[in-house]
Amino acid sequence: MLDWLPENVSTYGEDIDGLFAIIYYFTTGILLLVLLALVTFLVLYRQRPGHKASYIKGNARLEWIWTGVTLALLVVMVILSRPLWATIKERPRPDSSPITAQVRGNQFNWVILYAGPDNQIGTADDLQVENELHVLVHTDIWLSLVSEDVIHSFFVPQLRLKQDAVPGREIPVWFQATSAGDYEIACAELCGFGHTTMRGWLHVLPPDAYEAWQRQHWPHNTNEDTP
Amino acid sequence: MSAPISTPASPAPSTAPDGFIRTYLFSLDHKMIGKQFLWFGLIMLFLGGALALLIRWQLAYPETQLPGMGMVPESVWDEGSSWLARTLPYGVIGPELYNALVTMHATIMVFFVVAPILVGCFGNYLIPLMIGTDDMAFPVLNMLSFWITVGAGVILLSSFFVAGGAAASGWTAYTPLSVKEIYTGVGAGQDLWCFSLIVLGIGSMLGAINYITTIVNMRTEGMTYFRMPLTIWSLFIVAILLLLAMPVLTAALALLLFDRTLGTSFFLTEGGGEPILWQHLFWFFGHPEVYILILPAMGIVSDILSVFSRKPIFGYHAMVYAMLAIAFLGWIVWGHHMFQSGMSPLLGTTFMISTMVIAVPSAIKTFNWLGTLYRGSIQFTTPMLHSLAFVSMFMIGGLSGIYMTSTPVDMYIHDTFFIVAHIHYVVFGGSIFGIFAAIHYWFPKMFGRMMNEPLGKIHFVLTFLSFNATFFPMHILGVGGHMRRLYNPMQYEFLQPLQPMNEFITTSALIMGATQFLLITNVVWSFWKGPLADKNPWQANTLEWTTHSPPGHGNFSTAPVVYRGPYEYSMPQWETDFLPQDQPPEKGGSPGP
Numbered sequence: 001m002l003d004w005l006p007e008n009v010s011t012y013g014e015d016i017d018g019l020f021a022i023i024y025y026f027t028t029g030i031l032l033l034v035l036l037a038l039v040t041f042l043v044l045y046r047q048r049p050g051h052k053a054s055y056i057k058g059n060a061r062l063e064w065i066w067t068g069v070t071l072a073l074l075v076v077m078v079i080l081s082r083p084l085w086a087t088i089k090e091r092p093r094p095d096s097s098p099i100t101a102q103v104r105g106n107q108f109n110w111v112i113l114y115a116g117p118d119n120q121i122g123t124a125d126d127l128q129v130e131n132e133l134h135v136l137v138h139t140d141i142w143l144s145l146v147s148e149d150v151i152h153s154f155f156v157p158q159l160r161l162k163q164d165a166v167p168g169r170e171i172p173v174w175f176q177a178t179s180a181g182d183y184e185i186a187c188a189e190l191c192g193f194g195h196t197t198m199r200g201w202l203h204v205l206p207p208d209a210y211e212a213w214q215r216q217h218w219p220h221n222t223n224e225d226t227p
Numbered sequence: 228m229s230a231p232i233s234t235p236a237s238p239a240p241s242t243a244p245d246g247f248i249r250t251y252l253f254s255l256d257h258k259m260i261g262k263q264f265l266w267f268g269l270i271m272l273f274l275g276g277a278l279a280l281l282i283r284w285q286l287a288y289p290e291t292q293l294p295g296m297g298m299v300p301e302s303v304w305d306e307g308s309s310w311l312a313r314t315l316p317y318g319v320i321g322p323e324l325y326n327a328l329v330t331m332h333a334t335i336m337v338f339f340v341v342a343p344i345l346v347g348c349f350g351n352y353l354i355p356l357m358i359g360t361d362d363m364a365f366p367v368l369n370m371l372s373f374w375i376t377v378g379a380g381v382i383l384l385s386s387f388f389v390a391g392g393a394a395a396s397g398w399t400a401y402t403p404l405s406v407k408e409i410y411t412g413v414g415a416g417q418d419l420w421c422f423s424l425i426v427l428g429i430g431s432m433l434g435a436i437n438y439i440t441t442i443v444n445m446r447t448e449g450m451t452y453f454r455m456p457l458t459i460w461s462l463f464i465v466a467i468l469l470l471l472a473m474p475v476l477t478a479a480l481a482l483l484l485f486d487r488t489l490g491t492s493f494f495l496t497e498g499g500g501e502p503i504l505w506q507h508l509f510w511f512f513g514h515p516e517v518y519i520l521i522l523p524a525m526g527i528v529s530d531i532l533s534v535f536s537r538k539p540i541f542g543y544h545a546m547v548y549a550m551l552a553i554a555f556l557g558w559i560v561w562g563h564h565m566f567q568s569g570m571s572p573l574l575g576t577t578f579m580i581s582t583m584v585i586a587v588p589s590a591i592k593t594f595n596w597l598g599t600l601y602r603g604s605i606q607f608t609t610p611m612l613h614s615l616a617f618v619s620m621f622m623i624g625g626l627s628g629i630y631m632t633s634t635p636v637d638m639y640i641h642d643t644f645f646i647v648a649h650i651h652y653v654v655f656g657g658s659i660f661g662i663f664a665a666i667h668y669w670f671p672k673m674f675g676r677m678m679n680e681p682l683g684k685i686h687f688v689l690t691f692l693s694f695n696a697t698f699f700p701m702h703i704l705g706v707g708g709h710m711r712r713l714y715n716p717m718q719y720e721f722l723q724p725l726q727p728m729n730e731f732i733t734t735s736a737l738i739m740g741a742t743q744f745l746l747i748t749n750v751v752w753s754f755w756k757g758p759l760a761d762k763n764p765w766q767a768n769t770l771e772w773t774t775h776s777p778p779g780h781g782n783f784s785t786a787p788v789v790y791r792g793p794y795e796y797s798m799p800q801w802e803t804d805f806l807p808q809d810q811p812p813e814k815g816g817s818p819g820p
Contacts, residue, residue, distance in 0.1 A: 001706060004703050004707045006721055012635075015635070016635050016636060016638065016639055019633060019635055019636055020636050023633060023636060024630075026629075027629055030626060031622060031626055034593065035619060035622075038597060038600070038618070038619060041597065041600040041603075041605075045536070045600060045601070045602055045604065046604075047537075047605055047606045048604075052537075052797060053536060053537040053538045053602065053603045053604040053796065054538065054603075054797070055538070055796075055797050055798055055799055056598075056601070056602060057541070057542075058539075058542035058544075058545065058598070059541075059598070062542075062598070063542055063545045063591065063595075066590065067587060070587050070590040074586055074587065075583070077583055077629065077632070078579060078580055080633070081579060081634055081635055081636070082576055082579075085572065085579075086576075088635060088638065089572035089638075090573060107410065149410060150401075150403050150404040151502060151568075153567065153642060155642070157639075157708035158721075160638065160639045161638065162567050162638050163567055163638075164567050164569050167403060167496045167502055168501070184720060184721055186708075188710045189642060190326065190329075190401070190404070191404060192411055192412075193322040193323045193412060195326070195712070195714065196322060196715045197718060199719060
């Protein structure tokens with residue numbers, strides 16, 4: 001089952017996969033144990049001549065044991081999940097990490113608005129493109145997710161990242177890619193008849209390639225040149 | 228105990244035949260109404276299943292002509308004005324239709340199949356019989372409840388034939404997608420969807436009031452709450468959940484309709500509204516609804532496991548308390564559907580904790596079912612096989628829920644086929660196997676004839692295998708990142724390697740669909756030709772087995788008196804391995820509590 005996970009290329013993706021594996025082994029273990037007990041009981045206690053059912057109405061101690069053990073295991077799940085969740089979704093953006101781009105969902109495109117050289121969105125040096133997101137590898141990338149119309153969901157399987165884009169809200173998301181490459185951006189929330197075509201590309205670039213892309217595409221910061 | 232408001236088991240008012248309309252259409256007899264709900268639910272089950280197969284065809288063979296469509300003359304397509312040509316141009320499912328199929332499949336299955344059969348049919352049929360009374364407290368409300376449900380179903384199905392087609396914003400109808408026609412291309416279809424569910428809600432409320440009143444007031448002498456079978460306990464709890472949950476949905480639907488038709492902005496940001504409010508309202512209803520769909524099956528399966536293990540249910544009180552705990556905790560877990568919605572992540576943690584806690588009572592029930600089998604004398608009848616399938620499949624559905632409860636893991640599998648696999652292991656693996664168990668178990672009582680056991684077993688084995696072949700691989704699709712509600716997975720490069728699995732799933736689903744004709748054959752054949760059933764073919768203890776098969780009008784010739792709980796099987800000091808609830812105790816000693 002774990003082999004079916006796509007390649008992971010984000011820093012926290014590894015921890016998510018680790019947690020996934022823990023839950024996988026835990027639930028599979030429980031499932032196999034209970035199924036084994038079930039099948040054993042079905043074979044041992046099948047109706048046959050000379051065999052009578054025992055008159056057993058319950059066992060209060062057993063009830064407490066399996067309630068307690070189940071609760072304890074689930075508390076462990078919470079304890080394992082909580083810090084990772086806080087890292088991914090509750091981390092405040094440090095001032096040293098400006099927002100790279102605003103990602104705006106509309107029917108049916110991901111509109112990428114780069115902050116440009118001044119690191120400010122909504123200024124003259126912004127660059128807007130559709131469905132192509134270029135970012136630097138090994139760097140914390142901060143995006144601001146918005147939507148123009150309906151709810152979309154920004155999903156990059158290889159980053160293990162998913163976050164809804166909701167009209168009326170700016171939702172910050174962050175990731176750090178660990179490997180350069182091209183990865184598909186999907187929309188994971190049904191957003192209308194063109195939902196299936198709402199696909200983009202995340203291009204994770206090493207520094208030299210990223211700078212080359214910037215030189216080629218970003219508007220030159222004309223404000224600095226003119227008095 | 229206070230005196231019952233309504234006298235139970237008064238003699239049947241009249242023996243004169245009532246005529247076709249009063250007997251079969253607008254009957255006030257809870258048994259006929261229960262059967263009406265059964266037929267209605269089964270018809271809708273086949274409709275909903277057919278829609279699912281269309282979805283599967285598109286996923287396995289995207290944008291290819293449906294099988295059989297080659298027989299339609301080309302002129303029909305070229306002319307393009309007929310309903311078929313507009314809905315399904317050239318026999319190919321388009322993205323608009325696909326979204327409508329996804330929406331309507333789920334809406335039909337959740338609201339018009341599982342609830343009408345488990346709650347409508349078996350609730351109506353079993354509550355008076357199992358608590359020993361002659362009918363429901365409010366027979367007219369009962370009749371209205373059924374016909375209102377039918378009306379809601381007709382409204383829903385009619386939406387396939389209006390301009391723009393049926394609702395296509397998912398059964399969850401997330402706003403703002405569901406609000407504006409420009410977003411989906413669906414106009415009247417979405418309005419009809421809202422109307423249909425509002426109307427359905429009225430029917431469910433009438434039923435819920437009726438069930439609660441009947442169970443509280445009309446239990447026969449000696450039938451204390453803790454002598455009620457778990458089936459009745461589960462239906463009692465579900466009725467309370469329905470009474471509290473349906474108004475929330477109705478209110479949300481009314482707001483949605485206002486936004487759609489009156490220009491309000493409850494869910495539209497441009498007017499100052501909040502799209503996520505809809506999700507809170509919908510899931511505040513929606514999560515209890517999931518338990519409405521599964522609790523009656525839990526109750527029914529508990530009873531069947533006990534009967535065919537010839538053993539008392541293990542931990543009867545724990546079972547009741549676990550159901551009460553589920554019913555209570557079910558109200559504080561709705562946010563686990565919304566971890567990635569933009570809701571505060573801190574709130575997400577709260578919902579993760581409450582959701583982990585609600586797994587505990589489900590685990591308690593599973594262990595108690597195992598305890599019931601332990602040292603039993605197990606009879607592998609068809610209803611028992613379906614009940615055993617329920618236990619094992621519900622367990623898979625419950626355990627897969629732990630993945631999405633863990634908020635970081637949910638971030639990856641949310642809105643993927645992993646969720647689709649999970650819900651189908653709960654609602655098909657759980658509720659539908661529960662329904663199959665109940666149909667085979669109570670058929671002799673309802674129709675006075677036994678069903679065919681070999682045919683039942685073949686149907687069971689094929690359904691069990693094809694069910695797992697259909698839904699288990701969906702976990703793998705989800706792990707591979709396959710989004711749900713996706714019209715054409717081939718458009719994503721990372722999903723293309725998963726396509727053989729989509730084809731395998733579709734083949735399995737087609738086999739599963741075809742297998743259900745065995746069930747129809749068995750039901751229809753047994754209805755006319757099955758061997759006559761005696762009063763108590765399964766040698767069970769509960770009160771419905773003490774009267775005729777099928778019971779006459781008024782159910783019992785004299786009001787039964789209950790002396791003990793429903794699970795006195797294989798008592799050591801008793802000569803037979805069962806002891807009906809109404810059997811008077813021997814002089815000098817009273818077996819059972």
